[in-house]
Structure formats: structure tokens, C-alpha cells
Amino acid sequence: MQYLSSSLDIDKNSAQPVYLQLASQLMALINSGTLQSGQQLPASRTLAAQLGIHRKTIIRAYDELIVQGWLESKPGSGTFVATQLPKINQRTLGDCSALGKDALKHAGFAFVTMPHLQRELTLPDNGYHLDDGLPDARIAPLQELSSAYRSQMALGNPYSRLGYGDPAGAANLRTALSSYLNETRGMQTTAANVLITRGTVMSMYLACTVLLKQGDLVAVTDLSWSGADVNFKQAGARMIRIPTDEAGIDINALEATCKKMPIRMLYITSHHHYPTTVSLRADRRIALLQLAHQYGFILFEDDYDYDFHYENKPLLPLASVDPSGMVIYSGSFSKIISPAFRVGYLVGPEDLIAELSLLRRIIDRQGDSILENAIAELLQNGIIQKHLRKSLRMYRERRNVFCELLNGLQNYVDYKIPEGGMAIWAKFDPAIDLHDLSAKALKKGLYFSNGNIHAPGNPAFNCTRLGFASSTPDELEKSMMIMSNLLKAR
Structure with missing residues (x-):
């Protein structure tokens, strides 16, 4: 069976052992009908010589397939494709390297593809960045978190500490977080009101799956x-846009909408409206x-950066003064x-x-x-609170x-100093x-969003968020120098 060796493609430089490569390719040939049930395979010595590999490698591959039931050994006769395998319509013997490759692609x-899931994924690794509003991980209490x-x-007891836990989250964190929210946000929760999640995205997915059905109307700004x-969209809901102004969502427009159609949920970022702040x-x-x-509509309150408010004390969330149990926080x-560190939380009525x-x-x-209990320890020891006071001053x-630097670009960019948050809402001149500009800046080592994520399909929108919190003053100055040079070189 000289022709068999030409159908086997062995890569001796691959991380996968050669015997596994050989076994996998022989299975593919059997599964495709190229090697038929009962067909004899070459002797190990013969195939080894043809492939230029050690005979023991062939024996090991054959043994592996014999154990799995693909092959069978007949003493004195040789190795055969197992006779109990179903007959498969024989295909022309070709290059085995192509077998299965298309199946890995298609x-x-x-299955149904969902266009709404096709969102731009940005993973900037540039030296300078004016991002969407991210914290500076360099100042995070990483040593304390690592120690905890x-x-x-x-x-503790390894069996319970390292085993399965409550899907609602570690009891220590739920209790500590409940106390923290009550102290800082004026809430009156207990641990039973708190669900620990992997972050806001998971919180939203859970809430939408449970609370929304196909065709429900959701109001967004x-x-x-x-x-x-x-x-x-994933939940099958329909969205209606409510206008906003310098004081937030337009309540009159919302009420007019409620009079015309039943709204099931309103998504709101009440403290620092996203993206305008x-x-x-x-x-x-x-x-x-x-x-x-x-x-009777649900208020989903996303308080994504509550702790960073600069002009005065943070405004208490809607959830802290909700008398009717209509707010999910x-x-x-x-x-x-x-x-x-993917740890988020959802706060609501106990039954929900x-x-x-x-x-x-x-x-x-x-x-x-383990991470949840470690964060609970930092909350209980006041380390998170200390870090927040430090980062608030720094941000x-x-x-x-950053605002002083932006003043030097007032002919190109319009903005208002945000009361809080980690980004500035920048409106660029229509010209x-x-x-x-974003593409050219990226080539110079500076990342910032082109704003498309805020108004998909509308290139004339010309607004974006410029994050300042994750950069030092020196990095901000160098970032703005790159942007300034590009603007002035137009």
C-alpha cells in the first residue's frame, strides 16, 4: 500500500506527537471511506520506512486505534480496519492533509448568524490611549488583592472552599457588598438582594432573559x-430611543411614549450618562x-462608575429611593x-x-x-475604600x-468638563x-475611538469619548501632542 503513505502528512516539527498525527489521519481515512472495513494496513516496518519514522511510532499509533476500536490485530496476518465498522461509500484516495481541514472552517x-452580535472588538495595546473610560490598573491594590x-x-476547609458554591455568589462578598452599598449609596439591602455576576454584561443578559420576551418594548436614550x-436585541425586544439633553433623559418625551405604548423596561445610566457623562x-x-x-416599567440602572464624582458628593442612585421595587441596580x-477581574453585581428584590x-x-x-472572597476581604478591611479615595484624587x-490640554484644541474640539466619570465627551468640528484622524493617530502610537460605536453607520456623527483616567499627566500631554500635530497638519 505505497499509495497510503502518500495520503499521510506527518509534521515532525509539530507540538502534537507523531503517533497521534498518524492515528488521527488514519481515522480520517477510515471515516471518509478511503480505508474500508476489513482492509489490511501495511506492516509497521513497511509503513515506517515509507514515512521515514521509527517503527515503534507506527506500532504505537496502531495500538492506539486498536484500543479505540478502529483497527484490529490478527496474529500472523497483520493489522486490519475493524470489521464491525459500518460500510462507507468509498472515496478516491487523495491527499490526507486536506481531510478535515474544511470542516474546521465551515x-x-x-445555523443562524446574528448580525447584532457582530460588534467591533478593540484590544488596544498602544503606548498611549484615550480609551472609553478605563481605570489605571497600575494604581490598583494588586498586592493586597494577591495576598488576599x-x-x-x-x-479554611479545602473541600468547601475549593468546591462548588452558591450560584448567587460567595456569601462573604454578598454580605460585605450589601453593607458597602448601604453605607455609600443609601440603600437598605441585605445579602439576599445581591447577585454576584461576572460583570455588567452578564447582569444584563440574566435580567433580559428573565424579564423580557419577544416583542417587548425597551426604552433607551x-x-x-x-x-x-x-x-x-438578543432577547428579542424592540427598542425605542428617548432624547436626552444637558440634564439627562427627557422625561416629557418618555411620558409621551408611555401613553402611546407599553414599555417593559428602561435602561438608564443615571449618575454619568453613557456616553455623554x-x-x-x-x-x-x-x-x-x-x-x-x-x-409599570422596570428601571435597569447601570451605575458603571458611581465612585468617581469630582465636583461634590455622588448623587444617590435611583435604587436608594425606589419605593415600589421597580429598580434593578x-x-x-x-x-x-x-x-x-470579572466581578460585578446586580441588586434587586429578593424574589427576582x-x-x-x-x-x-x-x-x-x-x-x-476565591476571587469573590478575596474582594470581600478587601472590602471588610477597608482596602477598597482607601483605594477609591486615592484614585478619586488622582483621577x-x-x-x-486633560481639560487644560484640550483647551489648546478649542478650534477643533468642543467639550464640557464632566462632573465625574473617567472620560470626556468630545465633539469634533464637522470639517x-x-x-x-483616529486611524492616523493609531499609526503614531495613540489609540482613541473613532466614535462609530456610539452612532453605527453615521460617519458624520463626529463625537467620541476620550478617557483620561488610565493615563498619567505626562502620558496625557504626549497623547494630546500627537492629536494636536495631526489636527494642525490637516
Whole structure:
């Protein structure tokens, strides 16, 4: 069977052992019908000589397939394709290297692709970045978190500490987080009101899956977070856009919509509206809660960067003054520590949290209980709170430095100093091609979004978020120098 060796493609430089390569390719030949049930294979010595490999490698591959039932050995006769295998229509013997390659690229069955999932994935690794509003991981309490994590690994009963836990999250973190939210946000929760998740995206997915059905109407602001939009589309909901202004969502427009059609849910970033950073005014907060109670719609409050407010004390969330149980409150530690640490939380009525926990159990079972307990330890010891005080001062300084630098570009960029958050909402002159500017900046080592994520398909939108928190004052100055040079060279 000289022809068989020509159908086997052995790569001696591959990380996969040669015997496994050979066994896999022989299985593919059998499965394709090229090698038929009962057909004899070359002797190990013969095939080894043809392939230029050691005979023991051939024997090991044959033995592997014999154990798995693909081959059978007949003493005194040789090695054969197992006779109990079903007969497969024989195909022309060809280059085995092509077998299975197309199957790795294209499924052999039909499935529905979902266009709304096709979102741009940005993984910037440039030296300079004016990102979407991320924290500076260099100042995060990583040593303290690492120490707490090691302690959680070593202490306590390993069977319970390292085994399966509550899908709702580690009890220590739920209790510590409940106390923390009550102290800092004026809430009156218990651990039973808290569900620990992998972050806001998971919180939204769970809530949308449980609370929305096909065709439900969800209200979002005219400019909103694309991650929320995708979750609503995935749940089969329809979205309606409500305008916003310098004081947040337009309550009159929302009420007019409620009178015309039944809204099931409203997604709101009340503290620092995403992406524009404006805070929802107090009178509108009261009116919004009244509308939710009157028309019976759910308020999903995404408080993604509550802890970073610079001009005065943070505004208490809607969830802290919700008399009717209409608010679901979401937050995470991504903006406090780093996006790499996937720990978020969802706060709501006990019965809803219990139901969401049941759903979470079948898609993720539980989170990283060691990490959750470590973060609970940092909360209980006041380390998170100390880090927040430090980072608040630092981010305020960086905001001020960045705004001074932006003043030098007032002929090109319009903005308002944000009261809080980690980014500035920048409106570029219509004569500037923001997409082109972003692309040229990237070649110079500076990343910032071209704004397409905020207004897909509208290149004339010309607004974007410029994050300042993750860069030092020196890095901000160098970033703005790159942008300034590009703008002036137009």
C-alpha cells in the first residue's frame, strides 16, 4: 500500500506527537471511506520506512486505534480496519492533509448568524490611549488583592472552599457588598438582594432573559451603550430611543411614549450618562421613579462608575429611593480595580435575585469564589475604600490636566468638563474626519475611538469619548501632542 503513505502528512516539527498525527489521519481515512472495513494496513516496518519514522511510532499509533476500536490485530496476518465498522461509500484516495481541514472552517450543518452580535472588538495595546473610560490598573491594590487571594486558597476547609458554591455568589462578598452599598449609596439591602455576576454584561443578559420576551418594548436614550442594545436585541425586544439633553433623559418625551405604548423596561445610566457623562437632574430622578410606578416599567440602572464624582458628593442612585421595587441596580469592580477581574453585581428584590440565580446556575454555575472572597476581604478591611479615595484624587487631577490640554484644541474640539466619570465627551468640528484622524493617530502610537460605536453607520456623527483616567499627566500631554500635530497638519 505505497499509495497510503502518500495520503499521510506527518509534521515532525509539530507540538502534537507523531503517533497521534498518524492515528488521527488514519481515522480520517477510515471515516471518509478511503480505508474500508476489513482492509489490511501495511506492516509497521513497511509503513515506517515509507514515512521515514521509527517503527515503534507506527506500532504505537496502531495500538492506539486498536484500543479505540478502529483497527484490529490478527496474529500472523497483520493489522486490519475493524470489521464491525459500518460500510462507507468509498472515496478516491487523495491527499490526507486536506481531510478535515474544511470542516474546521465551515460547519457541516446550518445555523443562524446574528448580525447584532457582530460588534467591533478593540484590544488596544498602544503606548498611549484615550480609551472609553478605563481605570489605571497600575494604581490598583494588586498586592493586597494577591495576598488576599493566596489567603483564600490556603485557609479554611479545602473541600468547601475549593468546591462548588452558591450560584448567587460567595456569601462573604454578598454580605460585605450589601453593607458597602448601604453605607455609600443609601440603600437598605441585605445579602439576599445581591447577585454576584461576572460583570455588567452578564447582569444584563440574566435580567433580559428573565424579564423580557419577544416583542417587548425597551426604552433607551438616543445615545446609549452598545452592550445594552445587543442584549435587548438578543432577547428579542424592540427598542425605542428617548432624547436626552444637558440634564439627562427627557422625561416629557418618555411620558409621551408611555401613553402611546407599553414599555417593559428602561435602561438608564443615571449618575454619568453613557456616553455623554451628564448627570440626571434631581427633579427628573423623582419624575422617572413616579413614571416607572405609574406605567409599570422596570428601571435597569447601570451605575458603571458611581465612585468617581469630582465636583461634590455622588448623587444617590435611583435604587436608594425606589419605593415600589421597580429598580434593578447594576455595578462592577471593573472600574474600581481593572476589567480583567470579572466581578460585578446586580441588586434587586429578593424574589427576582433568587430567580436570576437559578438562570445563572445553568450558564456559568458560579463565579470565581476565591476571587469573590478575596474582594470581600478587601472590602471588610477597608482596602477598597482607601483605594477609591486615592484614585478619586488622582483621577480628578488627570481630568483637570486633560481639560487644560484640550483647551489648546478649542478650534477643533468642543467639550464640557464632566462632573465625574473617567472620560470626556468630545465633539469634533464637522470639517474633521474623525475616522481618518483616529486611524492616523493609531499609526503614531495613540489609540482613541473613532466614535462609530456610539452612532453605527453615521460617519458624520463626529463625537467620541476620550478617557483620561488610565493615563498619567505626562502620558496625557504626549497623547494630546500627537492629536494636536495631526489636527494642525490637516
